[in-house]
Amino acid sequence: MQSSVKKVVLAYSGGLDTSVILRWLQDHYRCEVVTFTADLGQGEELEPARAKAEMMGVKQIFIEDLQEEFVRDFVFPMFRANTLYEGSYLLGTSIARPLIAKRLIEIAQLVGADAVAHGATGKGNDQVRFELSCYALNPHIKVIAPWREWDLDSREKLIEYAEARQIPIPRGKRGEPPYSTDANLLHISYEGKALEDPWVEPDEEMFTRTVSPELAPDKPTYVEIGFERGDAVSVDGERLSPAQLLRRLNDLAGANGVGRLDLVENRFVGMKSRGVYETPGGTVLLAAHRAIESITLDRGAAHLKDELMPRYAELIYNGFWFAPEREMLQALIDRSQENVTGTVRLKLYKGSVQVVGRKSPCTLYSHAFATFEKDTVYNQRDAEGFIRLNALRLRIGALAKELAEK
Structure with missing residues (x-):
């Protein structure tokens, strides 16, 4: 299986995990590794990742500023839906994964790679998000997830592997990180x-x-x-x-x-x-x-959006950004925003x-209708028929209950 991979594009941060993965791919798959580092506004200097990749023999290194694309094409469409997962999480990690996967696939096509790799563990959500997105964009791509293959199942083993192969270890990684x-x-x-x-x-x-x-x-x-x-x-x-x-x-x-x-x-x-x-x-x-x-x-549009939002949020959280149902919901949401x-x-x-x-110049709020003062546009007597019609089924239900109890 290993020999079938000739070139792999690795989502690379330059940290301990992805540096070990880089060398492991070279050792285990005997393939050329291309690194891709995305600047999504994480606030870290990314050029050290280039230097480390060069030191480890990588010939093709991609470091790209994707901040504008990230906010314009991923964050903003998500916020049009007022998206919250489980009522409170604004999906900051979830929404970044499809963009990284998209660029992984694009770079793989550009350099002629037959595989991509990521550093997500076998316990988390990110492995699902990366891989669902990759397969949606290229159904033929091979995805390598080292955490699901190797036996480096602890921080100590990662450090031992790095030291044995002269991989620089970031300061503080030798101790147990607090989170x-x-x-x-x-x-x-x-x-x-x-x-x-x-x-x-x-x-x-x-x-x-x-x-x-x-x-x-x-x-x-x-x-x-x-x-x-x-x-x-x-x-x-x-x-x-x-x-x-x-x-x-x-x-x-x-x-x-x-x-x-x-x-x-x-x-x-x-x-x-x-x-x-x-x-x-x-x-x-x-x-x-x-x-x-x-x-x-409009009330109906707003309430429908609120009904659909949890489903939309779940799709993003679970990694289905490029799924047809997410795109269908997005079209509906975008139509509501005109x-x-x-x-x-x-x-x-x-x-x-x-x-x-x-x-807003497009406001639906009408002072003439909403005021508690005297108005000439709303007949309060109309409310009586409105209430009686809405109460009809409730009254029928109550009358039926009365008869049943007699």
Whole structure:
């Protein structure tokens, strides 16, 4: 089986795990390895990954800034649906995987590779997300998942393997890390090790994108977000690109302690997992988007979107971004956003985000109809027939119950 692979494209971070995987692929499959490192706004210098790959004999190295594509083509479409998995998770890790897989497949085609590889473990969701996306985009591709093949089943064995082959080990990896992290422009996650007991509160020192709400400014920060057809386009009147806009919201929200989440979630593979997330800009963006929809979406459309959202969120969480049912739902969601245009004003204060104003040229909010003062457009007597008709089945049910009890 190993000899059938001639060239493999590896999703490569430059960390311990993927560096060991790189050498393992060379040793085990005797194939050429091409590395692909994606800059999704994780906030880390990526050039060291190039240097390490070169040191390990890699000839073709791809390091790409995908931040704008990530926000424009993945984050924003997801936020048009007000997407939350299990009522609270903004899917920061989930939504990055299909983009990485897409580029893996594109690079494999570009360099003539017959396989791709990833560093996701056999216990988690990411293996499913990567591989479902890869197979959807190229049904002939071979996917190599070393964690499901090798016997390096502990941190100690990884380090031993690295030391025996002169693979540089990042500082701090020799000891037991307190948790694992995954970061991109939308969020940063913390899982495992010190966080595996869901009763234990995470250490404050862990958080990197948000200040503690207790230490946030005593004065609230007001921010205005402009929307066009469901997508945020400006902050405080300044038009920004998708990635610039999310970065600005991250800074504003993080400085006010907004965006922390401590969650026990249900993984697709079956077990429950405790994760802690920081999604400052996304938390504000969700509140703002729901606010602009509140005055621009018809009730039926809004309620239907809310009914479909959990299914849409589950598809993304489980890795079905490129599945036809997700694309069908996306078409419906995008159709609903045609008039979702306007401005929302929010107040950020000590970990909270509060909508305090919304306006739109496409507003369905009518002061003439909604006012509690005297009006000339609404006949209150019409409500009597409306109520009697809606009560008819309830009255019939109550009368039938009376007869049955006699």
